[in-house]
Amino acid sequence: xxxxxxxxxxxxxxxxxxxxxxxxxxxxxxxxxxxxxxxxxxxxxxxxxxxxxxxxxxxxxxxxxxxxxxxxxxxxxxxxxxxxxxxxxxxxxxxxxxxxxxxxxxxxxxxxxxxxxxxxxxxxxxxxxxxxxxxxxxxxxxxxxxxxxxxxxxxxxxxxxxxxxxxxxxxxxxxxxxxxxxxxxxxxxxxxxxxxxxxxxxxxxxxxxxxxxxxxxxxxxxxxxxxxxxxxxxxxxxxxxxxxxxxxxxxxxxxxxxxxxxxxxxxxxxxxxxxxxxxxxxxxxxxxxxxxxxxxxxxxxxxxxxxxxxxxxxxxxxxxxxxxxxxxxx
Amino acid sequence: xxxxxxxxxxxxxxxxxxxxxxxxxxxxxxxxxxxxxxxxxxxxxxxxxxxxxxxxxxxxxxxxxxxxxxxxxxxxxxxxxxxxxxxxxxxxxxxxxxxxxxxxxxxxxxxxxxxxxxxxxxxxxxxxxxxxxxxxxxxxxxxxxxxxxxxxxxxxxxxxxxxxxxxxxxxxxxxxxxxxxxxxxxxxxxxxxxxxxxxxxxxxxxxxxxxxxxxxxxxxxxxxxxxxxxxxxxxxxxxxxxxxxxxxxxxxxxxxxxxxxxxxxxxxxxxxxxxxxxxxxxxxxxxxxxxxxxxxxxxxxxxxxxxxxxxxxxxxxxxxxxxxxxxxxxxxxxxxxxxxxxxxxxxxxxxxxxxxxxxxxxxxxxxxxxxxxxxxxxxxxxxxxxxxxxxxxxxxxxxxxxxxxxxxxxxxxxxxxxxxxxxxxxxxxxxxxxxxxxxxxxxxxxxxxxxxxxxxxxxxxxxxxxxxxxxxxxxxxxxxxxxxxxxxxxxxxxxxxxxxxxxxxxxxxxxxxxxxxxxx
Numbered sequence: 001x002x003x004x005x006x007x008x009x010x011x012x013x014x015x016x017x018x019x020x021x022x023x024x025x026x027x028x029x030x031x032x033x034x035x036x037x038x039x040x041x042x043x044x045x046x047x048x049x050x051x052x053x054x055x056x057x058x059x060x061x062x063x064x065x066x067x068x069x070x071x072x073x074x075x076x077x078x079x080x081x082x083x084x085x086x087x088x089x090x091x092x093x094x095x096x097x098x099x100x101x102x103x104x105x106x107x108x109x110x111x112x113x114x115x116x117x118x119x120x121x122x123x124x125x126x127x128x129x130x131x132x133x134x135x136x137x138x139x140x141x142x143x144x145x146x147x148x149x150x151x152x153x154x155x156x157x158x159x160x161x162x163x164x165x166x167x168x169x170x171x172x173x174x175x176x177x178x179x180x181x182x183x184x185x186x187x188x189x190x191x192x193x194x195x196x197x198x199x200x201x202x203x204x205x206x207x208x209x210x211x212x213x214x215x216x217x218x219x220x221x222x223x224x225x226x227x228x229x230x231x232x233x234x235x236x237x238x239x240x241x242x243x244x245x246x247x248x249x250x251x252x253x254x255x256x257x258x259x260x261x262x263x264x265x266x267x268x269x270x271x272x273x274x275x276x277x278x279x280x281x282x283x284x285x286x287x288x289x290x291x292x293x294x295x296x297x298x299x300x301x302x303x304x305x306x307x308x309x310x311x312x313x314x315x316x317x318x319x320x321x322x323x324x325x326x327x328x329x330x
Numbered sequence: 331x332x333x334x335x336x337x338x339x340x341x342x343x344x345x346x347x348x349x350x351x352x353x354x355x356x357x358x359x360x361x362x363x364x365x366x367x368x369x370x371x372x373x374x375x376x377x378x379x380x381x382x383x384x385x386x387x388x389x390x391x392x393x394x395x396x397x398x399x400x401x402x403x404x405x406x407x408x409x410x411x412x413x414x415x416x417x418x419x420x421x422x423x424x425x426x427x428x429x430x431x432x433x434x435x436x437x438x439x440x441x442x443x444x445x446x447x448x449x450x451x452x453x454x455x456x457x458x459x460x461x462x463x464x465x466x467x468x469x470x471x472x473x474x475x476x477x478x479x480x481x482x483x484x485x486x487x488x489x490x491x492x493x494x495x496x497x498x499x500x501x502x503x504x505x506x507x508x509x510x511x512x513x514x515x516x517x518x519x520x521x522x523x524x525x526x527x528x529x530x531x532x533x534x535x536x537x538x539x540x541x542x543x544x545x546x547x548x549x550x551x552x553x554x555x556x557x558x559x560x561x562x563x564x565x566x567x568x569x570x571x572x573x574x575x576x577x578x579x580x581x582x583x584x585x586x587x588x589x590x591x592x593x594x595x596x597x598x599x600x601x602x603x604x605x606x607x608x609x610x611x612x613x614x615x616x617x618x619x620x621x622x623x624x625x626x627x628x629x630x631x632x633x634x635x636x637x638x639x640x641x642x643x644x645x646x647x648x649x650x651x652x653x654x655x656x657x658x659x660x661x662x663x664x665x666x667x668x669x670x671x672x673x674x675x676x677x678x679x680x681x682x683x684x685x686x687x688x689x690x691x692x693x694x695x696x697x698x699x700x701x702x703x704x705x706x707x708x709x710x711x712x713x714x715x716x717x718x719x720x721x722x723x724x725x726x727x728x729x730x731x732x733x734x735x736x737x738x739x740x741x742x743x744x745x746x747x748x749x750x751x752x753x754x755x756x757x758x759x760x761x762x763x764x765x766x767x768x769x770x771x772x773x774x775x776x777x778x779x780x781x782x783x784x785x786x787x788x789x790x791x792x793x794x795x796x797x798x799x800x801x802x803x804x805x806x807x808x809x810x811x812x813x814x815x816x817x818x819x820x821x822x823x824x825x826x827x828x829x830x831x832x833x834x835x836x837x838x839x840x841x842x843x844x845x846x847x848x849x850x
Contacts, residue, residue: 186435186443193421193432200419203383204433205404320422328383 011152015159017276022160022168023234025272027052027243029171030226031250032257032264033178034219040182040259041215042195042321046102047087048223049247050109051080055227057113060127060238061120063134063231072134072232077224083109084220085213092212095325106247114240127238136165136233167229172265174222179261191215195319198326208326223247252305258316271301332395334359334491334522335380340389342375349375350386351546357491357539359394362513362523364533364554367543368566368766369737373526374416376543377493381413382406393491407433412484416495418476422469426462427451430483447486454485458515473621474505481512485521492516493524498532502621503794503827510536528566528767530559531795542566567767575774575799578782582802583612585645586786587633587667587755592642594632594810602628604810606642610755610786615777617801618790619826625810626790627672630759633788634669635662636677647754663692668748672759672790674737678744681733685723686714688732689747717746722772738769745776756780759790774800794823808832 031048038045055076063072083105090096114125121127141162147154182188190211194201198208230246231238249271256271257264278297285291308316335357342350349372357363367373378384380391382400391398393409400406403413420429427447436443448464455461460478468476477497484492498506513523513536525537533540534554542550542565550565587610594603602625610616618626631637633644635657644651646665651657659669671677679688690699690710699709711728718726721742723735732740741761748756761777762770777800780787791797797804804821806814806829814829 184440186438186440189428189432189435189440193424196421196423197419200421200429201432203381203403203413203415203419205382205402205407206433207402 008155012155012159013280015155017280018273019160019163020276020279021269021273022164022172023272024275025268026168026171027226027230027234027246028250028253028268028272029175029265030167030222030229031247032253032268033174033261034222034226035251035254036178036182036259036261036264037191037215037222038219039254039322040195040319041191041212042198042319042324042326043088043091043212043216044098044102044323045087045216045219046099046251047083047105047247048219048250049243049245050102050106051083051220051223052227052230052247053106053113053241053243054083054109055080055224056231056242057109057117057127057227057238058224059228060130060231063130064128064237067134069134069136069228069232073225073228076228076231077221080224080227081217081220084216084223088213088216091325092209092216095327098323098325110241113238117238117240125240130232130236134232135236136167136229138163138165139169165229165233167225167233170225171229175261175265182261187214192319195321198321202326202328208328212326249301252301255316255318256301256305256308259319274298274300332359333357333392334361334394335524336392336395337376337380338390338392340376340379340391341387342372342379342384343387344375348546350379353389353543353546353548355541355548356551357522357524359522360517360520361538362517362525362536364537364540365524365526365543366528366530366533366540366562366566368528368768369764370766371543371566372546373543374495377413377495377524377526380406381411381493404433407487407489410488410490411493412481412487412489412491413493414477414480414484414495414497416497416499418480420468420476420479423467425465425467426471426479426482427464429468429479430464430486434487451482451486454482457519458485458512460485460512473500474502474508477501477509478512489521491522491524493526495526496528497525498527498529499792500622502830503823504831506532530562533562534559544568563767569768575771575778577778577800580613580782580784582614583784585609585611586647587788588643588645589633590643590645592629592632592639592644594628594637594640596628602810603632606812608805608812610788612754612784612786613781614802615781615787615789615800617797617804618788618807619794619797619804620792620807620830622792624807624830626807627759628810629807630669630672630757630788630790633662634667634671634757635659636669659692660695663751663753666754668751668753668756670741670744670748670756670758670761672763674740674744679732679740681731683732684729685718685732685735685743686711686728689714689717689728689743691747693747693751717743717750720750721746721776736766737764738766741765741773742769745773749776749780752783753785755786755788757788757790760792761789762791762793762796794826797826798823806830 031052035045035048058079059072059076062075063069087101087105090101091098117125117127144158144162148158182192190201190206194208194211201211202208230243235242253267253271254264256267274297278294281292282294283291333356335355337353337355340350340353353376365373375384379386382403382405393411398409427444430451431443431447436446451464460482462475462478462482468479481492497509501509516523527533537554539551539553540557540562541548542562544566589606589608592603592606593601596602606629608616618629620626632639636659638656639651639653641653646662646667649665675681679691690713694705699705699713714728715726723739723742723746735743758777761773765773777787777789789797789800798821801818804816804818804826805812806826808830809832813832
């Protein structure tokens, strides 16, 4: 009897860790898909972090004032889209350096959100904590209570599949959609082409700039959703630098997943799992090893990406024209 | 017969460069029209304007008797103009089908257009003899096949006028013949072809009419049958040109460069040089023929000391270098080897440097230029001025940025730098690539002067004519191997062409290429 209970406990622990994995992966998936569009079109997007952070702040602020998560989402998307357009204006229209523009956005947002937070709310750069409404609430899928008693699968359904908010489902539904757009539509064909050889696209009579703007804007929208998720679905307020490097991890996942939607999803889940795992074992004494410093596990995504880039796990070949502004005249 | 293209008073400037000056052009429908001119004469600019890629500052464009104002290439494509660029506009990791469809997908979703495109392409392939595997990725195809994809792309988009910019530069003679057969098939179907080239022999072989450009302006329109190669050359350059150089009789002396069993592998593990053996005597020019990318660049880089020796032995004037006895580019210079690299912008000079600085690269440690630790600027500039005078580099302004000289003058400056140092062995890669006809004549003469002075010259060139007119002996390279050796008396274009495609293995090189493409 006791053995069965402990089996069930272990199963539950695993499920809860995986559940946390899904929740922690969601912003990574959204941001990585944003980066995928942008980089497939040839525009490096190191500003994922900044756009998400700005979206966090915007959504938390609007949710606080209006109490509507949907208005908050709208505002976050608008702010993030605006920043994406700034990046586009600097790098597509004016052929500026994409890394410099992206980093500038990150620094700008990091400072601006704190200053605005301090002046508007006087809570040390945070926004006021949201109560029940104003947040995206979890959705219980039909039948989760009913199936609860079914062994193994019941808890799987209840803990892992049911009980997330709508943005989580949106994020994971997005991945096959991105794949389909990229490989089965005209827009996707042109997008992939412009990231490889913009001149070929230009001579085919297609506007390189328009394509890149579209890609960057899609990235802006997705970062807006990601930021909203972090601030008012996963948390209940904005705090300083609350994205905590999620944008960079998403970028790492993008590279690790070789710029392909499905493998990027796997990379996001892996990195999300590492975060969930780090949280679970924090302070826990493991047999033999003792307690593992959380920082080591948190560094794993970056270490894996470096190993990948060094060529140990297959080869990550970026879109050929990524990072290079397209200049037409000779 | 009606006109396919009529250009009037086309004018175009890029900043200070007047690329097209008041250009007129008439091309009859269904004809093959050649446009010749030196590099920088404005041919490509003119065609890019016709294709809607650049906008003319002034002038009118009429296509099939309709006046056109192209805002972008899309409109030019829509009216039936197709262009095959010198550097192919293909996406390397896309399939042939995807490349052809780009810009003419036929709907928001790919699936619907794809089947239609496939059937249409199969029809075009049959009609014009343009066979190519539609599902192969571009990177797996030979250059000749990639060019077919470009032609297919244009035809698929409904091109009635096909513009080809230097189409034969990357082809073997056999592939070139095949291309000309395709031209004939296209012409038969009523397609108008505009052929931009600097190879006069091709103009004489395939065109019906020819227009000559010089310094941005049209200088002549003639029917091909009423003109000759030498007349065209004269029109291009604006003065009489000697197309053939005369070589003096020299008895070759001792062996100055000897290469034994040289193998070399690149970073991807591909063998770029396979068992290379050769020697060059004093007073001898050894020509290395081959389609570019068959190991010639690697050969130059290993011989000049830029890349380390991995296997085999190089002997320069009696000093031998091996894996154990490594060398480098600086040391090779000291042992009397000079190198004029194939790509002058990447390896020959630093385009942002002044002429004076570019003129001492590699020789910057010369005692006469240095004063302990400092370079002496006045001596550096004097050295440059001397070189410029000796090789007629224009303008002879030592402070001018290297990038601002024309291709021919840049090349002359590099040749001057390497030759005036009186090396024993001279390695030259593509001496006249992107160089105008007048400078070609000069450069060829200087190479023969080196030969006359008893130096050993290794000449790598993709221009077969150049190899044939300068060399004493010829080796042919294909896929990293020497596939043939011959004395100049026994050499002819056709047999070298076969060796360039390594025709011992498959008797028809084109078929061999096709097989390769289909399998890939």
